[in-house]
Amino acid sequence: MANSTPKIAIVGAGPAGLTLARLLVVSEANVDITLYERDKSRASRPDQGGCLDLHTDTGLAAIRKCGLWDEFEKYARYDGEEMIIADKNATELVHMRSKGGGSPEIDRGSLKQILLDGVPERYVRWDRRLKRVREDGMLEFEDQKELEGPFDLVVGADGATSKVRERLSSVKPSYSGVSGYEFDIKEPARTCPDLNKMVGRGGFLGTSDRKFLNTQRMGNDSLKVRSWFVCPEELTLEEVDKYGDEGIIEKILSRYEGWAPEMTNFLRQADPNSLRRWVTYELPLDFTWDHKSGYTLLGDAASLAPPFSGEGVNKAMVDAMELAQLLQRSLDIYDDLTWDEAVQQYETQQYPRAHKLMETTRYFVQSSFFGTAPIGLMTGLLKRKTGESSSVFIRALGTAPFVALLFTYFWIRQQIGWGIRKLWRRN
Ligand SMILES: Cc1cc2nc3c(=O)[nH]c(=O)nc-3n(C[C@H](O)[C@H](O)[C@H](O)COP(=O)(O)OP(=O)(O)OC[C@H]3O[C@@H](n4cnc5c(N)ncnc54)[C@H](O)[C@@H]3O)c2cc1C
Missing domain, CATH: 3.50.50.60 (FAD/NAD(P)-binding domain)
Incomplete structure (x- = not known):
């Protein structure tokens, strides 16, 4: 040198x-x-x-x-x-509570x-x-x-x-195939206390139909809402041009037809002026x-x-x-x-x-976007996580019988959630 x-x-x-x-x-x-x-x-x-x-x-x-x-x-x-x-019926499939340690x-x-x-x-x-x-x-x-x-x-x-x-x-x-929109809910405790409670202190992720709707708590107690979906690379830009900040939320909501209203309400409560567009790329x-x-x-x-x-x-x-x-x-x-x-x-x-x-x-x-989320995503995660372990016992948890058991458990929970939602809608 x-x-x-x-x-x-x-x-x-x-x-x-x-x-x-x-x-x-x-x-x-x-x-x-x-x-x-x-x-x-x-x-x-x-x-x-x-x-x-x-x-x-x-x-x-x-x-x-x-x-x-x-x-x-x-x-x-x-x-x-x-x-x-959760799935699109707002059936809570997993609730990871804070252990107050690992990943702040x-x-x-x-x-x-x-x-x-x-x-x-x-x-x-x-x-x-x-x-x-x-x-x-x-x-x-x-x-x-x-x-x-x-x-x-x-x-x-x-x-x-x-x-x-x-x-x-x-x-x-190259384009990954997935794009998204992001919005803020600035004062959720005041403007939408039920949604505010639903998120807890961390995040609420809804996934079904090859889409994500996730909401994240920020340090100042506001919420960030993101909608992710599969689409051509130019689509979000074209949509924003066509519908403008005011109309874009209605356009996004049209993708979530059949989803539990308490989940899509995150989008209804979002501040359209906080719109941010994400187009994701990969090497x-x-x-x-x-x-x-x-x-x-x-x-x-x-x-x-x-x-x-x-x-x-x-x-x-x-x-x-x-x-x-x-x-x-x-x-x-x-x-x-x-x-x-x-x-x-x-x-x-x-x-x-x-x-x-x-x-x-x-x-x-x-x-998540091309498979059978949410169940396929979670069973797949179990297989991957356990597969990486050096412990024979933990690796065994990722074998076919355990994965099938977990799949069945989540499937039953989803069916019950779907049934309750149907009854609730009828009343
Ligand atoms: C919506 C979203 C959510 C994410 N969530 C998470 C998460 O929860 N956890 C996680 O671990 N990761 C997350 N990531 C990924 C994470 O943001 C990136 O992996 C990380 O920021 C990479 O850091 P970096 O410093 O390499 O690049 P960047 O954060 O992109 O920083 C690059 C810097 O270089 C500057 N720069 C760029 N071009 C030039 C130029 N030509 N000349 C001079 N300066 C330039 C930019 O202004 C910027 O300051 C998320 C990403 C996105 C888009």
Whole structure:
């Protein structure tokens, strides 16, 4: 390496880029960090979307490594783990109550704030939208005459539409087949107390007919309502153009004909002005790139899948943690690992993690939107979870007789729910 103080460009101040920057800052590694972000300032995009659950060995481990545990605890919601899964008759099939431990929820905005506060402002260059990485390694930004660089490492943490990825691979993400709409219910305790109660402290997920309708509690007690369904890539854009913010909710409701009104009421209570559209993309399950000295990718730039496994942020933070650790090792004069070997080793470790995430998500999408959800989704989940266990006893729970038993149990519950609903409608 030419420089004794290596220069790193991190493109993207999302969970991946911010975690990496913070880890390099706290490690006091002898590196010169510049974090480029397309947002105009730290105050841009105040609504960062829903909340996330961080897991012990991944997102939470990264938070600890970042030395931000106390800050995290101020915003973490352990009761947010509560989750209800129902079918379209609002028959509650699963109710996971908070165990007050494993996977606390945190609003995406709070997570960003905590990480950002952990990175000195002088390292962050706002309003820098990367246009391309040139052959000579220089970074070219939209509306900026000056090129930036050269760097010893350019880290693409620039998410789904990564421009750094284009330097390493010609593969482009493809449409996953699933799109959605998102709305807020700002004061549910006041405007719709029954719905507010239905969600509990965490989330309510209704799935049937190859559609999702899910509602999530936010840190300020508001609710986020999302409708996900299979459709052509352009459809949501066309619908918003055609029906406008005011008419779109009626259009979405027309897809949920026959669903329990207490579930579709989430949409009726939603604030149309809070509309957000999601069109989800994915990279191939076996996506890799040929190692190129001086570049690498983290998070969604390295592995992209629709957001149905709840692992994207966790994986992004682990990527950052591993890369930071390896880079630090390469800077240790007593360690033989070179800078480039550190990056290469990170990439080798990242691939299986990425492939597992993308494969698991593909399974969720297939079984929820193209299969027999909700029962098929849950029995499939049991098979997968138990199959991963090293315990023979737990693996036995995923064998055909147990799966059949579980299927029958949920099927009976659904029939009872459906019967009650029919009687209720008649009266
Ligand atoms: C609706 C939804 C719900 C989700 N729910 C969950 C969940 O519950 N749990 C979970 O673990 N994951 C969830 N995910 C997935 C998760 O959001 C991503 O996996 C995660 O944000 C990836 O982090 P990242 O830092 O790699 O990318 P991003 O979060 O996409 O951050 C990329 C950053 O780079 C910046 N950027 C992009 N392009 C450029 C450019 N050209 N130049 C400069 N800057 C650029 C962006 O502004 C952004 O700040 C969800 C995703 C969606 C869409």
